[in-house]
Amino acid sequence: MAGTSGSDAPKYFEIPFFESVNQNFDKAAVLLHHPKGLLDQIRACNSVYYMQFPVRIKGDIQVISAWRAEHSHHKLPCKGGIRYSENVNQDEVIALSALMTYKCAVVNVPFGGGKGGIKINPRNYNEDELERITRRYTVELIHKNFIGPSVDVPAPDYGTGAREMAWIADTYQTFAGNEIDALACVTGKPIPQGGVRGRTEATGRGLFFGVRETLNDIDVMKKLGMPVGMDGKTVIVQGFGNVGFHAAKFLQEGGAIITGIIEWDGAVVNPKGIDVMALDAHRKSTGSITNFPGSTTIKEGNSVLEYECDILVPSALESQITDRNAPNIKAKIIAEGANGPIVASAENTLLSKGILIIPDMYLNAGGVVVSYFEWLKNISHVRFGRMDKRFEESGNLRLVSVVERMTGKSLTLEEKNLLVRGADEEDLVNSGLEDSMITAYHEIMDIWKSRENVKDMRTAAFISAIDKIAMSYFQMGIFP
Ligand code: NAD
Numbered sequence: 001m002a003g004t005s006g007s008d009a010p011k012y013f014e015i016p017f018f019e020s021v022n023q024n025f026d027k028a029a030v031l032l033h034h035p036k037g038l039l040d041q042i043r044a045c046n047s048v049y050y051m052q053f054p055v056r057i058k059g060d061i062q063v064i065s066a067w068r069a070e071h072s073h074h075k076l077p078c079k080g081g082i083r084y085s086e087n088v089n090q091d092e093v094i095a096l097s098a099l100m101t102y103k104c105a106v107v108n109v110p111f112g113g114g115k116g117g118i119k120i121n122p123r124n125y126n127e128d129e130l131e132r133i134t135r136r137y138t139v140e141l142i143h144k145n146f147i148g149p150s151v152d153v154p155a156p157d158y159g160t161g162a163r164e165m166a167w168i169a170d171t172y173q174t175f176a177g178n179e180i181d182a183l184a185c186v187t188g189k190p191i192p193q194g195g196v197r198g199r200t201e202a203t204g205r206g207l208f209f210g211v212r213e214t215l216n217d218i219d220v221m222k223k224l225g226m227p228v229g230m231d232g233k234t235v236i237v238q239g240f241g242n243v244g245f246h247a248a249k250f251l252q253e254g255g256a257i258i259t260g261i262i263e264w265d266g267a268v269v270n271p272k273g274i275d276v277m278a279l280d281a282h283r284k285s286t287g288s289i290t291n292f293p294g295s296t297t298i299k300e301g302n303s304v305l306e307y308e309c310d311i312l313v314p315s316a317l318e319s320q321i322t323d324r325n326a327p328n329i330k331a332k333i334i335a336e337g338a339n340g341p342i343v344a345s346a347e348n349t350l351l352s353k354g355i356l357i358i359p360d361m362y363l364n365a366g367g368v369v370v371s372y373f374e375w376l377k378n379i380s381h382v383r384f385g386r387m388d389k390r391f392e393e394s395g396n397l398r399l400v401s402v403v404e405r406m407t408g409k410s411l412t413l414e415e416k417n418l419l420v421r422g423a424d425e426e427d428l429v430n431s432g433l434e435d436s437m438i439t440a441y442h443e444i445m446d447i448w449k450s451r452e453n454v455k456d457m458r459t460a461a462f463i464s465a466i467d468k469i470a471m472s473y474f475q476m477g478i479f480p
Contacts, residue, residue: 204246206366
């Protein structure tokens with residue numbers, strides 16, 4: 001490992017985050033028959049770069065700490081977000097990069113896991129300062145070969161978004177000279193800078209597909225004693241950021257009732273349901289979700305994690321459900337939108353209460369699936385649907401004309417448009433995402449349902465990931 005250790009683990013961890021990930025890995029690994037050396041290699045973090053660099057802030061020089069971890073090089077490029085948070089530390093970045101390795105394997109995305117972090121509170125900096133920090137971080141990554149379309153491809157995470165990704169892409173392009181695929185160095189970019197339609201909402205949409213698939217699984221619902229389907233299921237969401245907002249929006253559109261939303265400065269609850277779009281508008285106009293008309297504000301926001309509901313969606317940060325609050329959780333399903341929201345030691349408490357945990361490495365993989373599509377778009381230099389949309393439409397039109405002629409009936413213009421319309425980029429991205437989430441769900445469930453010694457969905461997901469990564473090593477001929 002390069003660099004020094006950033007061992008300032010935040011106090012909210014009961015055990016170090018990477019250890020927590022590895023405990024879950026080990027729980028699955030003992031059920032498999034792979035050589036010990038191979039399992040050690042899969043679980044180890046291949047490289048981590050710790051950097052400190054100066055940035056001019058308000059006339060002074062500030063030294064910024066940052067990391068980039070590449071957990072696994074079994075497939076390249078590495079892939080994973082960059083987060084801006086005062087709590088970022090080396091253990092967290094490595095743990096999140098490990099989760100990315102397993103996540104990519106679970107949803108059949110051909111990347112290794114990576115993760116980056118800058119130890120800042122973005123609220124303390126203006127836009128110019130954030131741009132300087134982001135560009136300087138990118139230059140550090142370039143110098144150490146920790147970024148590039150075939151090496152390591154960052155994406156947004158907690159505290160970052162399309163704006164930061166655009167700065168990274170521009171900095172990389174400036175240094176890359178004539179590299180034709182330079183734009184593929186980062187995903188989650190704005191559309192005019194090579195982004196793909198559907199990326200912003202991809203993680204929340206993917207979560208929706210995963211929850212929908214679970215709620216439609218007759219065996220699982222029978223075990224939980226719940227009626228099949230999403231209609232009328234009550235949901236509490238922690239974190240109203242990119243993942244939480246979109247998850248809440250799609251779940252509500254799918255028929256669920258959002259009874260609580262938790263943010264850092266308080267929560268809002270309403271047993272009859274919260275209008276997600278209206279809450280978003282309220283937050284935009286007041287700066288907070290609290291005091292939303294028609295709902296009750298709870299000052300101690302995280303106490304709402306313990307409220308009665310069918311589905312709890314932690315989508316803020318890791319280590320939110322710990323040994324302290326796990327005994328009080330009343331949800332029947334925990335749908336992990338965030339990475340690592342449940343500490344490993346609290347998991348048994350939840351499982352023994354019969355709670356179904358839909359694991360992060362599957363459920364929040366929508367972002368990396370669509371990032372993969374963005375990367376494919378960037379290296380193929382063509383928008384999805386550009387070659388075939390019109391061709392598909394003219395074929396559909398011919399079919400409609402034949403049906404009209406044969407039946408002697410004319411369709412309305414609205415009906416015709418509906419039948420004729422060819423798939424555009426967003427349609428194709430959403431369809432690819434839906435297919436990826438459904439396929440991965442059934443791969444995990446086949447393992448869970450067919451092996452008696454697999455007791456929970458996370459272990460089944462780990463088995464799915466470990467087997468696929470092991471296969472890559474076997475194919476490389478590294479392990480006999
Ligand atoms: P974000 O910054 O857009 O949103 C996070 C939200 O959580 C913010 O609104 C923040 O105010 C809120 N929050 C912070 N502390 C809180 C607390 N103690 N209680 C309640 N709310 C709190 O970040 P995001 O991109 O939505 O990421 C959230 C989580 O999802 C992270 O764990 C991230 O690693 C994971 N994730 C994100 C993506 C993605 O595509 N963005 C993909 C996979 C996983």
